[in-house]
Amino acid sequence: MEIAVIIPSKNGITHLKECLPTVVKAARKAPFPVHITVVDDNSTDKTMEILSPLFPEVVFLRNSKKGASSARNWGVKNTPCDWICFLDNDVFLDEHFFNTVQKYLKQDVFCVACAGYTAYPKISGALEQNDGIKLLEWKRGFLRFTGNIYNKELPLQPEYLSWGVQGSYFFCNRNKFDRLCGFDEIFEPYMLEETDMVYRGLKRGWKIVYAPDTKPLHKCGGTIDSKKNKYTQFLSKRNRVLFVWKNITSKSLFISHIFWLLLRPNFKVLKSIWKFLPDIRNRRAIEIKEQMLTDKELLKQAKYFRKKCMSAMLQKTLKGEI
Incomplete structure (x- = not known):
């Protein structure tokens, strides 16, 4: 087995x-070859020129296009692997990271979602979890995919499934990645590209396994501060609409989406995606043809698991375990 670590970076x-030193150290400890590739997305901070001599074990590529999706796709295309580990440039790894995740990298698995923690917890030295099992929810005309079930809330069972991943750190089966043609570059320059890709896999009946014992540390907003960056906020709104128009094939959910869109129209967003309509129609036709599970079936699965976790938490409370 070979793993390709793909790190897109723009002025990072x-x-x-x-x-990067933590990623290199973890790769050295791995029981299989780990190839680390940093894809420089046309940076102006001389990332490649300065860092390439400092990290001879890392391959530095320059993205031939612009954006996170194309950067990741370019990195995968130029790196041999059976599995892909996608990392952001602001993620720290512990030295046993790849050893820990090895048991989840099975042939029938599409993606492995990691349990992520903040790099700067409120209590020094503590593990403050900020990413767990991702859930799906339909709310106000859009699919919500940021809900988390953390490790302390999990019922005891041999395997945990997730309905999404944290794009800062996750693994993807190379064969299935290629079958999906990678990240859809319609979401360039960034925002929701990994959500789109894993949702397409879910609708094909492929499973995402959650790895509760992984511990990547995220600087959280080190690359993109979505709360302050107005351009990121615009891209979030635009790409959420693109996601629904491309992927949501349930008629009732789509009608709900249109209702909320008309109720709160964003003409700047609608104007920006008008040019994508022909591409969206083509992509939507492919998703309808390939889907094995419906939107509502996936929402039902996530809702059932949330209820199961709530029941497990109640039992733990009654027993005095928490």
């Missing part, structure tokens, strides 16, 4: 100087 030299 400061983050890479801190985080």
Whole structure:
């Protein structure tokens, strides 16, 4: 087995100087070949020129296009692997990271979602979890995919499934990645590209396994501060609409989406996606043809698991375990 670590980076030299040594150290400890590739997305901070001599074990590529999706696709295309580990440039790994995740990398698995923690917890030295099992929810005309079930809330069972991944750290089966043609570059330059890809896999009946014992640390907003960056906020709104128009094939959910869109129209967003309509129609036709599970079936699965976790938490409370 070979793993390709793909790290897209735009003007991220400061983050890479801190985080890349932890990735290299974890790769050295791995029981299989791990190839690390940093894809420089046309940076102006001389990332490649400065860091390439400092990290001879890392391959540095320049993205031939612009954006996170194309950067990741370009990195995968140029790196041999059976599995792909996608990391952001502001993620720290512990030295046993790849050893820990090895048991989840099975042929029938599409993606492995990691349990993620903040790199700077409120209590020094503590593990403050900020990413767990991702859930799906339909709310106000859009699919919500940021809900988390954390480790302390999990019922005891041999395997945990997730309905999404945290794009900062997750694994993807190379064969299935290629079958999906990778990340859809319609979401360039960034935002929701990994959500779109894993949702397409879910609708094909492929499973995402959650790895509760992984512990990547995220600087959280080190690369993109979505709460302050107005362009990121615009892209979030635009790409959420693109996601629904491309992927949501349930008629009732789509009608709900249109209702909320008309109720709160965003003309700047609608104007920006008008040029994508022909591509969206083509992509939507493919998704309808390939889907094995419906939108409502996936929402029902996630809702059932949430209820199961709530029941497990109640039992733990009654027993005095928490």
